[in-house]
Amino acid sequence: SALTAVKIVEVGPRDGLQNEKSVIPPEVKIELINRLNRAGLTTIEAGSFVSPKWVPQMAGTADVISRMERVPGSSYPVLVPNLKGLELLLDLLAKHPPGAGTPPPTDEIAIFTAATEGFCKANTNCSIAESLERLEAVTKKALDHGLRVRGYVSVVIDCPYEGRVSQTKVRDVTKALLDMGCYEVSLGDTVGTGTPAQVRALLETLMSGASAMPAGKLAGHYHDTFGTAVANIMASLDMGLRTFDASVGGLGGCPYSPGATGNVATEDVVYALRDSKYTTGADLDAVVDVGDWISKKLNRRNASRAGTATLAK
Ligand code: HMG
Numbered sequence: 001s002a003l004t005a006v007k008i009v010e011v012g013p014r015d016g017l018q019n020e021k022s023v024i025p026p027e028v029k030i031e032l033i034n035r036l037n038r039a040g041l042t043t044i045e046a047g048s049f050v051s052p053k054w055v056p057q058m059a060g061t062a063d064v065i066s067r068m069e070r071v072p073g074s075s076y077p078v079l080v081p082n083l084k085g086l087e088l089l090l091d092l093l094a095k096h097p098p099g100a101g102t103p104p105p106t107d108e109i110a111i112f113t114a115a116t117e118g119f120c121k122a123n124t125n126c127s128i129a130e131s132l133e134r135l136e137a138v139t140k141k142a143l144d145h146g147l148r149v150r151g152y153v154s155v156v157i158d159c160p161y162e163g164r165v166s167q168t169k170v171r172d173v174t175k176a177l178l179d180m181g182c183y184e185v186s187l188g189d190t191v192g193t194g195t196p197a198q199v200r201a202l203l204e205t206l207m208s209g210a211s212a213m214p215a216g217k218l219a220g221h222y223h224d225t226f227g228t229a230v231a232n233i234m235a236s237l238d239m240g241l242r243t244f245d246a247s248v249g250g251l252g253g254c255p256y257s258p259g260a261t262g263n264v265a266t267e268d269v270v271y272a273l274r275d276s277k278y279t280t281g282a283d284l285d286a287v288v289d290v291g292d293w294i295s296k297k298l299n300r301r302n303a304s305r306a307g308t309a310t311l312a313k
């Protein structure tokens with residue numbers, strides 16, 4: 001029988017690297033993206049156009065996305081928090097007009113907000129309502145320029161500042177992002193405490209009732225702090241979701257979520273779906289090699305269980 005496609009959004013070069021303390025040279029970021037692409041990952045979040053005062057590590061994103069290999073059919077979304085970030089991106093894209101031979105640096109942005117006031121303030125210095133207003137203007141302008149817009153909602157399970165998060169709040173914020181024109185919203189378990197039962201209950205809330213959203217408009221972005229991220233993905237697959245964010249080598253951690261570890265490791269997701277009815281299109285051994293390479297480059301422990309076990313064989 002035919003296999004069902006599962007889309008992995010590789011967020012290692014963005015979510016994975018944004019929290020690293022030492023300055024990572026652009027050459028390493030570029031090589032990471034190129035290697036991930038060659039390993040069969042075709043959606044790679046390549047960086048952020050955020051304030052360099054807030055996240056210094058992402059300051060060189062314009063340079064990185066201008067110089068990385070751009071493969072037709074692959075996409076390289078970048079985070080944009082406000083109109084200032086979008087304008088900087090549009091300036092860059094104006095230097096890469098269509099028909100110039102290679103594809104433009106990117107054709108997609110990701111906007112982000114949160115389900116709690118505390119996290120929204122810590123991450124973007126404004127209230128949820130202000131953030132939605134800001135993001136509506138960003139989305140409109142991005143769509144006008146032919147960019148695709150993906151949304152993120154942070155802290156969908158627990159918040160480092162407010163504890164357990166209201167599911168109806170997650171629902172309302174997710175709905176607002178879809179209504180303004182996001183093609184999909186990625187649900188962030190930023191702290192990585194979520195369990196399959198909690199994820200199921202949340203998705204049931206989002207996918208039922210008067211404002212029910214279809215599974216195809218939702219994605220899972222699960223940090224793996226408590227080791228439940230792969231289980232949460234399996235639960236989400238059962239609920240109909242088909243897109244999941246992952247980070248090679250389990251890189252990462254959020255600067256505004258103290259103690260939270262990286263995203264679920266890409267290797268762990270690819271391994272868990274082996275011999276199933278799902279296919280990711282990624283080559284496990286090749287992704288394992290990328291995880292090994294970047295962990296050594298960053299002098300960091302490889303946080304992928306499937307990666308380290310494969311390498312030990
Ligand atoms: P602010 O300080 O309120 O904004 O920050 P501001 O307008 O006062 O600007 C402050 C300075 O930054 C000014 O420079 C601006 O020009 C500059 P100055 O005049 O002082 O020299 N600036 C910018 N520079 C470049 N690009 C820009 C930009 N905007 C302002 N876009 C702001 C508000 C939203 C800008 C700030 O809070 C910010 O950049 N936040 C982003 C934080 C971030 O990137 N967090 C990590 C990503 S989200 C995440 O990891 C969660 C996710 O993975 C899902 C999950 O796991 O939950 C997606």
Ligand code: MG
Pocket residue numbers: 015188190221254263
């Ligand atoms: Mg994240």
